Amino acid sequence: MNADAGVLDLGEFEFECGESIPRLDVAYEAYGEFDGENAVLVCHALTGSAHVAHRRLDDEPADAQPTGGQAHAWWSDIVGPGKAIDTKEYYVVCVNIPGSCYGTTGPASENPETGEAYGAEFPPVTVADWTRVQRRALDALGVGRLHAVVGGSVGGMNVLDWAKRYPDDVRRLAPIATAGRLDPQSLALDAIARRAIRADPNWNGGYYYGEDQEPPSEGLALARQIGHVMYLSKASMSQKFGRRAAGRDAGGEQFPADAAAAFFPYRDVESYLDYQAEKFVDRFDANSYLYLTRAMDNYDLASGYESDADALAAFTGEALVMSFTGDWHFTTEQAESLADGFRDADVEIAHHVIESDHGHDAFLVEPDNVGPPLADFLSAGVEGKAVTDTDEDPREDSDFAPVHTSLFSD
Template sequence: MSANREIASLGEFRFECGESIPELDVAYETYGEFDGDNCVLVCHALTGSAHVAGSFREGSSDQASAWWEDIVGPGKAIDTAEYYVVCANVPGSCYGSSGPASENPETGEPYGPDFPPVTVGDWTRAQRALLDHLGVGRLHAVVGGSVGGMNALDWAARYPDDVRRVAPVAAAGRLDAQCLGLDAIARRAITTDPHWQGGEYYGGPEPDDGLALARQLGHMMYLSKASMERKFGRRSAGRDAHREAFPADPAADFFPYRDVESYLDYQARKFVDRFDANSYLYLTRAMDDYDLAAGYESDADALAAFAGEALLMSFTGDWHFTVAQSERLAEAFRATGEIAHHVVESDHGHDAFLVEPGKVGPPLADFLEDGLAGKSITDTEEDAEDHGDFAPVHASLFPR
């Protein structure tokens, strides 16, 4: 399956901060055929792109690997033989949509820190503008994982009449204090890199060391304690391994270079080759700022106008967005509408929604086809005893 890739120029766009840019470009991919009421919008996670599935086009600046290839495609959970699937890169990113690295048409130079601050609400509004451009009215469903799940929630609150079904996966109505703090440290790693230059680094050395550290911290947030122990343990990477991302300290040669260090260095090196440091600052700020209840009395109040169906999916080993956070969100949906909260037993941490398609796919496929009547869907109210009334899963990587 190959993706149809395009960039839509949507004209002047005013961000929620009040600032505008003269032309908003949104990079997007589409799959399948549109029949008027079969559109499924897929919202990507923090550093994802519009390349959710299908073959990779050489020369593209997007991720080489489709990030949800096992979920989106012909005969898969989000069946492109049945649905018209759209995935759009969010404003502020660096994968084709307007962001800090984009050219400011008024100066001919990259926007850099002059690009307006972006919010999850801006992502939703840009997606709505894109869908209008494509001739898509009401959506069959909006599906998203991680901060993409927050994006899906924002659709239910902001455009409740435009969506039949929403499926936030591994998401919550807001970040907790621990995740806010870790994101702050990641941003400090970038802004204290001497090459960051206040965000004006384009055309010169880039803050690769700071961005690499930020990415390494992100990976620590996405994995669970159990999955890290299983994958790495205390094993050494071997005598011939090299510290590839950062210079070693003077005593390093005496001590083993461990598998977990090698993994983090490898991930950091790959990431700085494909992502922009300013975009990382912008997107983490958007995620941190998101609060479903902002402007409302409660989450339930924010969702009160949504009359469709919702499926929440959470993972027992995810300490980034816990089962308890998802259950509180489910309670907000239950106050006014129809909801199922499907809890997946997994020790893969936050990455479970990406790496366990066999557990994610069946309930998602049934929900898209049959709504809450789908045979693979369960609600947490039925499973509360098994999950300890949804106590938070704190497989913390940071000992108390």
């Protein structure tokens, strides 16, 4: 697979809030060959990077391949040769978003005017800023109109913003496991996660980058654990953990006392959350987590318009909304509301609902369910054989993901 990776210097950039920074560096990865009409932009989720697929750069040895900050490509089951987003057919680009810590300028980056990390002085970032930066990055790569924009979770919000901000620049949209805005429960949990970070004494008001300072690892770990609970479903947690005791002792300080901790079990679900938190704090910046969750919480597709349909009215392409029955972070009901917005805007739309117990993570871990309808949509639009709208009956002979057609029937 032909691949390219690098960092683009976009120069001075003014954020939606009105503040500017003198230089914005943007990390990207690209796969396949560009023929002028086959570009697909993949928008990554909250803590993802531009490293969306496995790749090999010709000028680097195999054991020295950069990973964009992540140990593994985050969607390699979907993006690659012969896969749903086929890099033999499409020129696939993924751009790391501003505010992140994976190669694009963010709070941990050096402010060229001070020589120190931006910290809390980094401007507030919005999803609209992500979209504008992606447009400028694509311009720098020589990519004009896109065949498609695809993304899940907050990356799906990024997809929606393309329809709103650059409606003439994309033919097909695939927002997956997302919604036009977060619901109050998700807003509340995100707020608690941010408070966990800010309550860590090491956060120090966002200025913890000195050589003699420690990052707010405990606060970030708690924030990540809250996030993981949001990404799982009751069914998946029951299947994966049950009430089993873990096969190892709890790390760190025991509560309420060592004797009591020895009496009460340290459960599998606790062990899993601790393990995920330990991995996360080694690879992500706490301030970036604050900035990016704020951007997600702030996003509202209808902002500045009378409705979602009004915001989408200028888009004349096709859209595939995908949702999962076990996802309570972005529910199928929210996805259907989004699909209604497309319908009211007279956009050719299909809402493909997948039966799944995996929760929000389903779009990452169920390639056999996500891949076929996505591949058919990219190839044939909403008429693709694996693309089924909830207004239609599922095909009895379909080998693809089952569609829950009764959820939204009249």
